[in-house]
Amino acid sequence: MVKTAHEDLHSEQGAVRGDRQARARNPVIKVEDLAWLEFEKPDLDAAEQFAHDFGFATAYRNDVELHLRGTLPGSQCVIIRKGRTSRFVGPVFRASTRADLERLARANGISVVDRRGLGGGAVVALEDPSGMPVRIVADVEQLPELPGQAPLLLNFGQVRRVNATQRPPREPARIERLGHVVLETPRFGRALDWYLENLGLIVSDFLHFPGQRDRGPTMAFIRCDRGATPADHHTLAMHLGPSRRYVHSAYQVADLDAVAAGGEFLKERGYKRSWGIGRHIQGSQIFDYWRDPDSVLVEHFADGDMFDNTVEVGWAQMSASGLAQWGPSATRDFIGAKPSAHMIRDLVVALGKQDNEFDIRRLIGLLKVATS
Ligand SMILES: [Fe+2]
Numbered sequence: 001m002v003k004t005a006h007e008d009l010h011s012e013q014g015a016v017r018g019d020r021q022a023r024a025r026n027p028v029i030k031v032e033d034l035a036w037l038e039f040e041k042p043d044l045d046a047a048e049q050f051a052h053d054f055g056f057a058t059a060y061r062n063d064v065e066l067h068l069r070g071t072l073p074g075s076q077c078v079i080i081r082k083g084r085t086s087r088f089v090g091p092v093f094r095a096s097t098r099a100d101l102e103r104l105a106r107a108n109g110i111s112v113v114d115r116r117g118l119g120g121g122a123v124v125a126l127e128d129p130s131g132m133p134v135r136i137v138a139d140v141e142q143l144p145e146l147p148g149q150a151p152l153l154l155n156f157g158q159v160r161r162v163n164a165t166q167r168p169p170r171e172p173a174r175i176e177r178l179g180h181v182v183l184e185t186p187r188f189g190r191a192l193d194w195y196l197e198n199l200g201l202i203v204s205d206f207l208h209f210p211g212q213r214d215r216g217p218t219m220a221f222i223r224c225d226r227g228a229t230p231a232d233h234h235t236l237a238m239h240l241g242p243s244r245r246y247v248h249s250a251y252q253v254a255d256l257d258a259v260a261a262g263g264e265f266l267k268e269r270g271y272k273r274s275w276g277i278g279r280h281i282q283g284s285q286i287f288d289y290w291r292d293p294d295s296v297l298v299e300h301f302a303d304g305d306m307f308d309n310t311v312e313v314g315w316a317q318m319s320a321s322g323l324a325q326w327g328p329s330a331t332r333d334f335i336g337a338k339p340s341a342h343m344i345r346d347l348v349v350a351l352g353k354q355d356n357e358f359d360i361r362r363l364i365g366l367l368k369v370a371t372s
Helices: 044-054 098-107 188-199 256-268 341-352 360-371
Strands: 033-041 057-061 065-069 078-082 087-094 122-127 133-138 177-185 202-208 219-223 236-240 245-252 272-280 286-291 297-302 314-317 324-326
Touching: 033 044, 033 177, 044 057, 044 065, 044 078, 044 256, 098 122, 098 133, 188 202, 188 219, 188 236, 256 272, 256 286, 256 297, 341 360
Parallel strands: 033 078, 087 133, 177 236, 202 314, 245 297
Antiparallel strands: 033 087, 057 065, 065 078, 122 133, 177 245, 202 219, 219 236, 272 286, 272 324, 286 297
């Protein structure tokens, strides 16, 4: 049965004949979820301090490696290794079984290797068509649950809290789990097909540049196909742009008060809010975006959409005003209106190269997104 979950707010359109595929007919495997994200940073002490203020717990730490986790059982959310500069290394996805890893490795002409390091398991190391290293793991030892932050008892709808006050403590939000990562790529279409065909991911929503519906999507919100078991609206989101780069990653907290009180805590500690608090359209999350000390963008979120594999793809126009149902206007910092020298260099290179999907009309579309 096909449900339509895309009828509200900028998301009213469905697919039409000839659109880019939203799911592969016969993917090699279907991954279960993102396992964790890997970064490098020069200062692990500063990274750990921010991580604790943001709401992570340290799962493991030595001189060259820091593992950060949430309260839910599972693997760590983030691995940070000591490196010369602050950079995103790549995403790691979790396959259901070692047999899936074998199938994926065979399809790509490589072998499964035993994973070295904490938690063991097995790994397949691939590269997506953008050149992003992507690893897929299985049988990694799972961390036990930690005490979490309970959602507040709310007197919405009916009275549940009587003779008791609402006094959430001013403390860091407690991260429950990793939700999603967003990447930019100059080879959007090829990269998208690669994730659909190799990892069995399926598209929840496509966005197109203003006035360029006929040229196909330039952003995709992609979820895991877990059959009848609901999955996050997007585990991976990708958009077309001049750079191959990490955009942001998002971590779930208990509820709106955890987002807001956790945000107040970060503000008091002097960290820089990029954009928030608001509620997204694609995915519906209540969101709050922060910059870590290396200016890496990270998101607290709560109450995101969970879709099983019956929900068909939605289509909408990409615009800065269409990023949220409510909340402050998207900031220049968030939408990348203040590009770094590095990003400007990537733009010039991308426009000069033929081997990517970023051209002058796409640049005009991207500029329209920022102002619409
Ligand atoms: Fe996000």
